[in-house]
Each structure stands twice: as structure tokens, then as C-alpha cells.
Amino acid sequence: MIAIVKYNAGNIYSVYCACQRLGYEPVITDDVATLQSADKVIFPGVGDARAAMDYLNQVGLSSVIRGLKQPVLGICVGMQLLCRHSEEGDVDCLGVFDAPVEKFRPTDPSFKVPQMGWNTVQSLRSPLFADVAEQSYVYYVHSYRVPVCADTIAQTDYCGAYSAALHRDNFYATQFHPEKSGSVGEQILKNFLAL
């Protein structure tokens, strides 16, 4: 069973639809027992990091997510919440990945923030990217990013290289939206669901 974490963030339905297109029937839930017993957990997110963390702390989901043992996939803000701290609202996050979340600070004004659109992933090193070619395009919408760190398994370049994806133990995460990244994104989701 695939569980999608239900909380006060957007794009949950899109993630649900993407799993369905791959033949899975996920459940969208905030029930602790269901989350803990799921085969895979997807932690999506669009929105504000501080508002999301406040909510997760308030309903007691922070420690539940941090303690999950099965493969977990954080997406976009979901990935950022799995990091140590976010500059967005200056908030402490779940700390699975020992990396900060920082705002894009373009030195060249031709770089627009948010980064919105399709950019390439490279330096792919994870089963998450099985059958995904270097320089494949994926879809991004974000104003904050995680620098390249020990857990980086894919990189993208926008005002410099940053982490396109992270992996530590059973936790995986992508800054881009696999559920919106056409056939490339479908392959990445398929890889995660097959872990």
C-alpha cells in the first residue's frame, strides 16, 4: 500500500493521480498507523515551509515522518521539510538530511525567482534514476533550494549547482515535481515505487 501524507500543503491530488497512472491505488492519509504500515510513503508539498512545519508539529506528524522505516519520497517542499532548517520563515525542519534550505539569490538578474519550468538533472547516482538519462528535463517551481551536500544524488544548475535530489537511508527526495515531469517523471516515480 502506498500512503500519501495528508497535511496543509498543495498538489497532493496531482501526486495521487500520477501514482494511479502507474497502476497504484494510493491512500491520502494523516493516520499514524496507516502511515507507519504503508509499503511506501510519499510526502508531497507545495506552499510555505514555516506554515507546513507549524502544522506538522501541531498535529504530531513531525516525529512520525522522521521515524518512518519504509522508503519515503519527499517532493519539492516535502524535500525541503526533510532538511535541517529552512530559510523560508526561518524554521527548523525534520532534519533527516543534514542540509540547509536557502533562497535563490541570483547575482545575474536574468535568473528569475521562482525558478519555474523545465531544467536538466545531472550527476545522477541512485536507483531512483534507473533508466533516466543524464540531462533529462524535469519540472521545477521553487524559490528555495538545497546546496549540493553529502546526500545529493542528482544536481541541477540554476544560479549555480544545487541538489535536485537527496538520499539518506530509507529517505529519498526530489526538489522537482516527478508527478508533473512527463515520461521522465513517471519513470522516477516508478523507480521509487519499485524500491
Added chain:
Amino acid sequence: MLAKRIIPCLDVKDGTTVKGVQFVNFRNAGDPVALGKQYSEMGADELVYLDITASFEGRKTFTDLVRRIAAEVSIPFTVGGGIHELSDVERLLAAGADKVSVNSSALRRPELITEIATRFGVQECVCAIDARCEEDGHWRCYLNGGRVPTERGLFEWAHEAQERGAGEILFTSMNHDGSKQGFAIEALGRLHDELSIPIIASGGAGCKEDFLNVFEQAHVDAALAASVFHFGEIPMAELKQYLADHGVNVRQTVKR
């Protein structure tokens, strides 16, 4: 490198695509879902669906449609038309839309942009602007699909929209729309230079060179068109290849 985006725009009335979509060998041109999937497979980077229905029943049909698009299309899509208040935005985003586009309602009540950005994030709100260059060279914003002139100037309004939290500006030049003589390069270039959010060019696409010119000369982030795609005048994959051959960074999905 971030790719320049090509965005087909579909007008929807009572759940059906209008504006006579005529793909060769494509039987479901009236079905917005099938059409969106087709565009996605052809390599479109994003889709815009504009609801031009006036009735309340039609709005419900559109919401159901958005849910079906989300279920079947694996690229981002923006929806616009008939968005007056936060509850409209909430309903459409919950149905799976990635972004909403506001136009007349934001001109009438600019706080709407602030409300959307605060509640859902800046990335969710596209501010669409229809403007005409008057004889004195002043770009004037229009309401209701270009029918009602306002006292607002294009650049002034675009700046305010950005300050209020719009994530993108979708600018349609009424002088160029439907002309097939190319985009409003000068005004688009100025928007790009003055604003820090992405600019989507709309109105005037007639041939592949028009897309090349708007990317090379106005440096916009994306270009939107309707009829040249719907009538198959410019096949998507061919356009992408042409732009790539001329040094524009585009996402190519169809290997040629």
C-alpha cells in the same frame, strides 16, 4: 539550463474545446483532456485552459474537467476564467490545477493577487494582462477579454502584480493577437527587463521565426499560442527542433 517554454492555450466552453481545433487524424479535438494529452505527448511544456463559460452550471462542468485533466495529463497546467475570489482558486487547485490565471477580476480588485499568493504561494498565481498600445504609444490594460478599457497602464499594473505576489505575467498584446505577424517584442522585452518574475508572451504567433524572435530579442521565459498549434500549422516537435537548431534552449522529448 532552464528551458524556454512553449505553451498551447485551449479555450473551453461547457466542457468542450472551442476555436475549431483541427489536427490531422485526430478525432477527439473537442475533448480538452484528449487534446491536452496529445499536446503533452507532442512535447508541449505546459498547458493553459481558459474557461469561457458564463453560466454557473458551466463552472461546475469546468471543475470536473480540471479533475479529469489532472488525472490524465502529466505536465503542468494553468486554469483561468471566472476566478473572482479565493474560494474559486481553492476549488480549482483542489481539483488538480497547478496554477490559476487571473485577469479582469485582479484588475478590478488587485487584493485578489495578494490573497492567492498569501494563501497558496506566489508560484500559484499567474497574472494575465490584455493590453493595447494606443496611438500615443501608451499601453492600456483592458477588461473582459479586451472589451472594456481601463485607466491602468501595462507596465504599472505588471509591477504592482509582481509586488502583490504574482508568480508570472502572461501578457497578451491586443494589437498583435490574431495578426500572426509576430509577438509584441518591444513591450515584452521591457517587461522582461523590468520585472524579476517570468514573462509569458502571448498574441501574434504566426510562424516558427516569431517564436525565435521573441525568445532572442525579448528574452521572455515562455511563449503561448493557440491557433497555430490547434490547426497544425506549427507542429510542436518541429518548432522545438527549429528553436534548438537556432541556439534556443528548449526541452525536446520527441527524438528526431
